Amino acid sequence: xxxxxxxxxxxxxxxxxxxxxxxxxxxxxxxxxxxxxxxxxxxxxxxxxxxxxxxxxxxxxxxxxxxxxxxxxxxxxxxxxxxxxxxxxxxxxxxxxxxxxxxxxxxxxxxxxxxxxxxxxxxxxxxxxxxxxxxxxxxxxxxxxxxxxxxxxxxxxxxxxxxxxxxxxxxxxxxxxxxxxxxxxxxxxxxxxxxxxxxxxxxxxxxxxxxxxxxxxxxxxxxxxxxxxxxxxxxxxxxxxxxxxxxxxxxxxxxxxxxxxxxxxxxxxxxxxxxxxxxxxxxxxxxxxx
Numbered sequence: 001x002x003x004x005x006x007x008x009x010x011x012x013x014x015x016x017x018x019x020x021x022x023x024x025x026x027x028x029x030x031x032x033x034x035x036x037x038x039x040x041x042x043x044x045x046x047x048x049x050x051x052x053x054x055x056x057x058x059x060x061x062x063x064x065x066x067x068x069x070x071x072x073x074x075x076x077x078x079x080x081x082x083x084x085x086x087x088x089x090x091x092x093x094x095x096x097x098x099x100x101x102x103x104x105x106x107x108x109x110x111x112x113x114x115x116x117x118x119x120x121x122x123x124x125x126x127x128x129x130x131x132x133x134x135x136x137x138x139x140x141x142x143x144x145x146x147x148x149x150x151x152x153x154x155x156x157x158x159x160x161x162x163x164x165x166x167x168x169x170x171x172x173x174x175x176x177x178x179x180x181x182x183x184x185x186x187x188x189x190x191x192x193x194x195x196x197x198x199x200x201x202x203x204x205x206x207x208x209x210x211x212x213x214x215x216x217x218x219x220x221x222x223x224x225x226x227x228x229x230x231x232x233x234x235x236x237x238x239x240x241x242x243x244x245x246x247x248x249x250x251x252x253x254x255x256x257x258x259x260x261x262x263x264x265x266x267x268x269x270x271x272x273x274x275x276x277x278x279x280x281x282x283x284x285x286x287x288x289x290x
Contacts, residue, residue: 065243082162147280
């Protein structure tokens with residue numbers, strides 16, 4: 001008797017069809033997965049490129065040249081010294097400086113320097129010398145200025161002290177558009193173009209910290225603040241005229257062992273070492289009084 005094979009043949013055909021269908025579905029799924037991986041890789045690459053571009057733009061194509069001018073009022077350490085509230089000491093003269101020539105040693109554990117260049121006890125009868133390393137985007141520097149500026153100005157006007165600001169760039173970053181460097185450059189611009197406005201500008205600039213909270217202010221605001229103090233520094237700020245000088249001063253500070261701000265010396269002695277348990281005014285007054 002003949003066997004009926006039509007049913008089994010149909011089942012086999014259906015099974016093969018289902019297998020092909022499953023294979024086709026799997027092929028399409030694999031294709032979609034490969035496409036997703038490829039596009040994911042492309043998007044990741046685009047994101048990386050975008051971050052790099054954003055970083056560069058945030059730096060503002062902003063890396064200073066190694067060499068550039070420094071104001072004539074700046075001394076060999078890049079400091080601007082006040083002999084009164086409106087008078088600057090004579091500096092080292094107009095010149096170019098090159099930050100790449102300053103060797104900065106490897107930084108070990110953070111320590112306060114015991115000495116720094118060109119800071120020493122004054123001769124008898126001469127005013128005490130305050131040297132302040134500071135960063136315009138440093139909250140502790142802003143606090144120091146807020147707490148002590150009025151008293152320091154009184155000492156200046158009484159001829160009891162001189163005050164030297166060595167402004168450094170420790171805290172520039174993309175998220176503040178390199179504010180520390182831009183602000184230090186602006187201060188140099190004022191020292192160069194309107195020396196008598198320097199002290200007022202520095203005090204006012206530190207005074208903006210409470211409002212911006214570390215984000216910094218833009219170039220237009222820097223220019224306006226200088227204008228409020230009688231100085232027109234618009235082109236100097238936009239051109240970053242003294243940015244190389246800021247870098248040079250910063251590297252000199254690092255080479256001297258200054259690793260944080262504010263670092264304050266008076267008559268060649270570091271406040272953090274000589275008077276750690278005293279307020280700055282108490283410590284400084286004891287040195288003024290002898």
